[in-house]
Amino acid sequence: MQVDRYERLWMWAATAMLAVFIGAIVVTAVAGSNHPPSHTEVVNPDTLGVRGEFATPGVTVHPDGSRTVAIRAEFYVFRPERVHVPAGVPVTFRVTSPDVLHGFQIVGTNVNLTVAPGYVSQATVTFETPGEYLIVCNEYCGLGHHLMQGSVIVGAPR
Ligand SMILES: [Cu+2]
Numbered sequence: 782m783q784v785d786r787y788e789r790l791w792m793w794a795a796t797a798m799l800a801v802f803i804g805a806i807v808v809t810a811v812a813g814s815n816h817p818p819s820h821t822e823v824v825n826p827d828t829l830g831v832r833g834e835f836a837t838p839g840v841t842v843h844p845d846g847s848r849t850v851a852i853r854a855e856f857y858v859f860r861p862e863r864v865h866v867p868a869g870v871p872v873t874f875r876v877t878s879p880d881v882l883h884g885f886q887i888v889g890t891n892v893n894l895t896v897a898p899g900y901v902s903q904a905t906v907t908f909e910t911p912g913e914y915l916i917v918c919n920e921y922c923g924l925g926h927h928l929m930q931g932s933v934i935v936g937a938p939r
Pocket residue numbers: 883884918919920921922923926927929
């Protein structure tokens with residue numbers, strides 16, 4: 782088969798570009814810890830407020846100093862709205878919704894979750910710098926979506 786010289790050149794150029802793009806995805810996934818969430822855990826959205834960790838959402842302190850934070854994302858608030866954790870310890874956020882799809886993004890961190898009713902979304906982060914971190918809903922969830930925010934207050938390391 783006769784392939785024109787420039788045709789061959791462009792095929793190699795296209796192949797090289799594909800290799801660069803796939804390489805960029807692999808590098809950011811490995812070096813930047815940019816993984817899609819793989820945690821699948823179901824929960825009954827009808828009984829969230831009645832029983833289980835999401836009935837009394839908040840911070841749980843573990844013996845090793847790490848924290849687990851249960852949060853309910855619902856029309857148009859995060860419960861609890863303010864979370865207090867120390868810097869320098871792993872904090873695992875477990876978030877679910879009793880109503881519609883919400884987002885859960887902690888600005889300035891790698892935490893960015895889609896919160897679907899019936900599922901628990903989970904992410905772990907260690908805050909290195911004390912301060913106030915904004916939590917925003919980044920999935921349009923209704924008329925009060927723009928009001929839906931919370932904060933993580935990170936205290937001095939322990
Ligand atoms: Cu929203």
